[in-house]
Amino acid sequence: MVEGVDGYPSRVVLLGPAGAGKGTQAQVLAGRLEIPAISTGDMLREAVAAGSELGRRVQGSMSLGRLVDDATMAALVRERLARPDARKGFLLDGYPRTLPQAEALEAILREADQPLDRVLLIEVPEEELMRRALLRKRADDTEEAIRHRLDDYREKTTPLIGYYRQRGLLREIDGNRPIEEVTAGLLGLLGVS
Ligand code: AMP
Numbered sequence: 001m002v003e004g005v006d007g008y009p010s011r012v013v014l015l016g017p018a019g020a021g022k023g024t025q026a027q028v029l030a031g032r033l034e035i036p037a038i039s040t041g042d043m044l045r046e047a048v049a050a051g052s053e054l055g056r057r058v059q060g061s062m063s064l065g066r067l068v069d070d071a072t073m074a075a076l077v078r079e080r081l082a083r084p085d086a087r088k089g090f091l092l093d094g095y096p097r098t099l100p101q102a103e104a105l106e107a108i109l110r111e112a113d114q115p116l117d118r119v120l121l122i123e124v125p126e127e128e129l130m131r132r133a134l135l136r137k138r139a140d141d142t143e144e145a146i147r148h149r150l151d152d153y154r155e156k157t158t159p160l161i162g163y164y165r166q167r168g169l170l171r172e173i174d175g176n177r178p179i180e181e182v183t184a185g186l187l188g189l190l191g192v193s
Contacts, residue, residue, distance in 0.1 A: 009117030009190055010035055010089025011109070013096070015160060016122035017153040018146075019129040019136070020175045021182060025122065026093040028183050032192060035089035038080055040073060065145030067097060067152055074104040081108060098156045102163055119164040120186055122175035126150060 010033060014022040023039055030037035044062060047055035054076070058068045077095055080086065096102040109115055124132075133146045164170040171189040175182055187193070 008033060008192055011114055011117045012090070012190070013092045013105075013116060013119045013164075014122065015119055015157070015164070015170075016175060017124065017126075017129050017157075018149045019132040020122040020124045021179065022093045022122060024179060025183060025186055026091045029186060029190070030091050032187065033089065033091070033190070035091060036085050037091045037093055038077075038086070038095075039093040040076065040095040041093075043076060043080065044068065063140050063145070065140055065142075065148035065152075067156065070098060070100045070104065073097075073101055074108070077105065078108050081112070096160060097152070099159050099163060102160050116169055118171060118190065119160075119169045120189060121161060121170060121172045122182065122186075123172060124175040128176055 012029075014026055016022050023037075023041075026037035026039065044055075044058050048059050048062065049055070054072070058072065060066075061068050073095060077092075081090065092105075096105050105116070129150060130146060133141050134143070161170065173182060173185045173189065177185075
């Protein structure tokens with residue numbers, strides 16, 4: 001395994017359904033590992049807020065809780081990972097979400113000769129996800145959008161679990177616990193004490 005500058009896995013994907021706490025955990029881990037947390041959801045929301053061409057293109061899918069197409073996502077991630085701050089590592093939050101996206105990511109990282117070190121799966125039961133989503137109430141958190149996101153996760157994203165397990169990259173953690181406990185568990189899985 002190729003490791004990051006301090007000997008820790010530094011090219012990491014956080015996998016899990018919307019509401020599992022990926023964003024929160026990505027921020028904390030990124031601070032500890034001194035690598036950027038890259039949230040494709042945040043990037044797309046910024047594009048929508050800025051009214052850019054990309055933002056106008058993805059606005060509809062996002063408000064319905066639908067996945068943005070794989071080609072758009074690959075271009076976005078390729079550009080982001082090419083920036084200098086991602087050279088020593090990154091935590092990807094919200095990408096990949098489909099098998100074609102996982103394959104695209106593998107190709108992007110292969111070109112850069114920077115293979116993925118670890119995929120951390122945060123697991124939370126569906127009832128708890130629905131409860132968290134209704135509490136959070138983001139603009140795209142209508143009950144229908146939440147249901148779409150859960151359906152898409154089950155149908156399109158869960159195949160990634162086997163994909164990464166087969167590659168020996170997957171580590172799993174119970175995300176239905178207090179935030180600090182999950183953080184400690186994730187740091188443990190990354191070998192950070
Ligand atoms: P998130 O904040 O990760 O829940 O993302 C918010 C929304 O952005 C999702 O509901 C999708 O519409 C879109 N999105 C974010 N990441 C992806 C991705 N990897 N593939 C497709 N759509 C995405």
